[in-house]
């Protein structure tokens with residue numbers, strides 16, 4: 001490259017940086033001036049040659065299957081010992097406060113199983129369709145892969161997510177209050193193709209997917225949903241499902257409660273009425289204040305949470321440019337709008353939804369502001385594409401009482417204290 005050319009590029013870069021600064025000031029954006037100021041002559045991270053620059057690094061034989069940097073070892077799923085009687089029928093939580101964007105990495109997707117992780121051998125895997133069909137069928141994994149495939153990014157939220165918070169603030173971390181959700185790109189066969197191959201009888205109205213794990217989990221799913229957007233999925237984020245997510249095949253039921261997403265799926269029975277299985281009678285029903293239970297509450301209501309700052313991710317600076325970020329989702333569509341408050345709901349500000357806005361998928365939002373260092377009461381409130389507005393926890397309690405552990409989509413409050421420490425609280 002000629003000298004002259006290089007110089008003109010430098011001039012362009014300077015010009016565009018100046019323009020950026022000017023436009024971010026105009027847009028009210030904060031600039032990290034103080035902390036980013038140069039310490040070039042005194043900072044050993046700049047003045048000393050670092051170890052990693054001095055020697056050759058590991059070769060391409062280092063890790064045939066890549067793992068995160070050793071400095072990210074704390075970014076893991078966690079479980080709460082006292083929450084369940086055994087680790088086989090239990091749950092661990094996605095570390096939402098360590099993630100960004102909308103996709104959950106496969107190794108960090110929360111796990112919920114009722115009978116442990118089934119270790120299914122792919123060669124012996126079978127999926128049977130029987131009941132009210134013209135021709136009962138049994139598919140191998142290879143058979144499934146000969147049907148046309150679809151890719152879909154969908155969130156899966158357990159109906160019990162935030163369930164511990166019904167009676168007040170309990171768990172001091174966004175991972176534990178909201179971490180029973182993940183968002184994955186699934187590849188699979190539309191369930192409709194398989195049901196059509198078997199031929200539905202005219203009185204078919206419901207299906208009952210059943211798992212091949214020790215819990216043999218089953219749920220009644222209405223046929224209209226099965227024929228709409230359900231997938232028989234064998235890939236997550238491009239690679240084979242992880243054992244804990246149902247390897248080799250799971251059911252994807254977009255927008256509907258996680259319990260219906262049967263893992264290690266081995267059979268689908270077609271019927272003319274629901275089965276009233278354990279998971280839709282004694283569990284996954286919402287006991288109201290008057291003793292009656294809401295049943296078949298399939299769709300996950302619109303919800304959001306600020307992931308940073310949050311109790312496990314305090315603010316580390318004392319004031320100035322600050323980024324608030326979080327996630328919002330709805331089982332009924334997309335999220336056109338998220339508002340954020342810094343003062344417990346007195347004043348709301350429009351947050352910026354960034355990245356893909358997909359149907360029944362997590363959405364990422366940001367709110368950038370100039371923090372004066374004073375305590376904050378942070379909340380986010382999402383609105384979905386049907387116009388539904390995420391309710392407060394008190395509004396939910398007024399409508400449904402406090403008996404349920406399921407379907408708590410109330411607004412979460414984080415108290416940022418002097419010094420940046422964050423606590424799970426409620427305001428009323």
Ligand code: MTE
Nearest residue numbers: 110111112113114158211217258259262263
């Ligand atoms: N499928 C089977 N076969 N067995 C199970 O225990 N748990 C259900 C559902 N599918 C379960 C299952 C519940 S309650 C939830 S929330 C989701 O799987 C969790 O999916 P994940 O482990 O991929 O996060």
Ligand code: CO
Nearest residue numbers: 158159258259
């Ligand atoms: Co669940």
